[in-house]
Amino acid sequence: MLKVFSTLLTHIERPLYTSIMAKSKFEYVKSFEIEDKVLPNCWIVVRIDGQHFHKFSDKHKFEKPNDIRALKLMNKAAIRVMSEFKDISISYGQSDEYSFVLRKDTQLYNRRGSKIMTYINSLFTSSYVYYWKEYFEDKKLLYPPSFDSRIVLYPTDENIRDYLSWRQADCHINNLYNTTFWTLIQKGGLTNVEAEQRLCGTFSSDKNEILFTDFGINYNNEDEIYKKGTILLKKRITHPRSGKKRQVILPLHEDLIGNKFWALNSEILDIKSPEFYEWNGDLPKEILIQLHIYDENDEKMESNG
Ligand SMILES: Nc1nc2c(ncn2[C@@H]2O[C@H](COP(=O)(O)OP(=O)(O)OP(=O)(O)O)[C@@H](O)[C@H]2O)c(=O)[nH]1
Numbered sequence: 001m002l003k004v005f006s007t008l009l010t011h012i013e014r015p016l017y018t019s020i021m022a023k024s025k026f027e028y029v030k031s032f033e034i035e036d037k038v039l040p041n042c043w044i045v046v047r048i049d050g051q052h053f054h055k056f057s058d059k060h061k062f063e064k065p066n067d068i069r070a071l072k073l074m075n076k077a078a079i080r081v082m083s084e085f086k087d088i089s090i091s092y093g094q095s096d097e098y099s100f101v102l103r104k105d106t107q108l109y110n111r112r113g114s115k116i117m118t119y120i121n122s123l124f125t126s127s128y129v130y131y132w133k134e135y136f137e138d139k140k141l142l143y144p145p146s147f148d149s150r151i152v153l154y155p156t157d158e159n160i161r162d163y164l165s166w167r168q169a170d171c172h173i174n175n176l177y178n179t180t181f182w183t184l185i186q187k188g189g190l191t192n193v194e195a196e197q198r199l200c201g202t203f204s205s206d207k208n209e210i211l212f213t214d215f216g217i218n219y220n221n222e223d224e225i226y227k228k229g230t231i232l233l234k235k236r237i238t239h240p241r242s243g244k245k246r247q248v249i250l251p252l253h254e255d256l257i258g259n260k261f262w263a264l265n266s267e268i269l270d271i272k273s274p275e276f277y278e279w280n281g282d283l284p285k286e287i288l289i290q291l292h293i294y295d296e297n298d299e300k301m302e303s304n305g
């Protein structure tokens with residue numbers, strides 16, 4: 001009875017208590033909060049990166065040097081983020097990192113940096129966990145992964161292009177190294193230390209040569225997703241069943257360092273609506289889900305498009 005009475009009292013008193021709080025002597029602590037509105041007219045990059053993924057990938061027995069399931073899970077989480085935050089005009093991911101580029105005129109959360117960064121990071125992280133079982137069906141998630149994040153502002157179009165080029169060049173350098181390193185171990189029988197010594201001081205051309213001469217591997221023929229990473233772009237494509245134009249987020253694995261990419265996708269820097277994209281070949285599952293042709297919950301193709 002006493003408990004019921006005190007609960008009632010708490011409910012009755014709450015509005016009064018709140019208004020007293022607003023004027024309490026503690027109110028001054030609010031002034032310690034820092035205004036973190038980011039500069040206007042700058043491209044906003046939010047980059048997230050897996051914490052201790054060296055250990056995380058070991059514990060979950062990721063395939064070496066690349067585990068396609070892990071990369072596709074990263075892409076899935078990033079597509080989720082991009083579909084939620086409409087002002088992200090392009091995203092780029094490789095390994096355990098993803099960069100989200102918000103258009104320079106965005107007014108998202110009044111350009112409050114910490115709001116933008118933490119919402120993107122938490123949605124990405126929860127999506128990574130949420131969709132884990134879709135990609136690692138037989139593998140249990142052993143502990144909760146986490147991602148760090150940062151915000152970087154780029155004032156010019158050249159800066160944002162160079163930023164994305166930097167990340168893609170990093171992908172290429174790491175992938176060439178990792179591919180050669182793990183080939184020396186898996187196919188050449190070297191130990192980790194021996195492989196590291198063999199690659200010490202080598203240039204890209206040397207690594208290409210080792211792969212080709214010693215193992216008959218032409219690096220150029222490796223999968224594009226490993227060599228180039230993943231670019232996520234909003235585009236309009238033709239729905240394969242209705243024939244109507246539909247906007248989707250496309251995962252692309254192509255060069256973004258050269259001018260060709262920026263000429264073909266000029267809407268990114270011009271801040272315009274998504275352009276039409278002629279997709280050649282079969283649409284991947286990630287796009288079929290967005291077109292509601294593939295039901296990700298039922299894990300089957302829908303019969304009526
Ligand atoms: N085997 C395997 N490992 C991967 C794959 N993708 C990412 N990783 C691992 O994730 C690491 C990512 O690099 P970093 O971000 O520099 O390393 P980290 O251990 O996450 O360190 P911090 O980011 O500083 O916490 C790589 O070095 C790999 O060990 C993959 O597809 N396969």
Ligand SMILES: [Mg+2]
Binds near residue numbers: 049
């Ligand atoms: Mg990391």
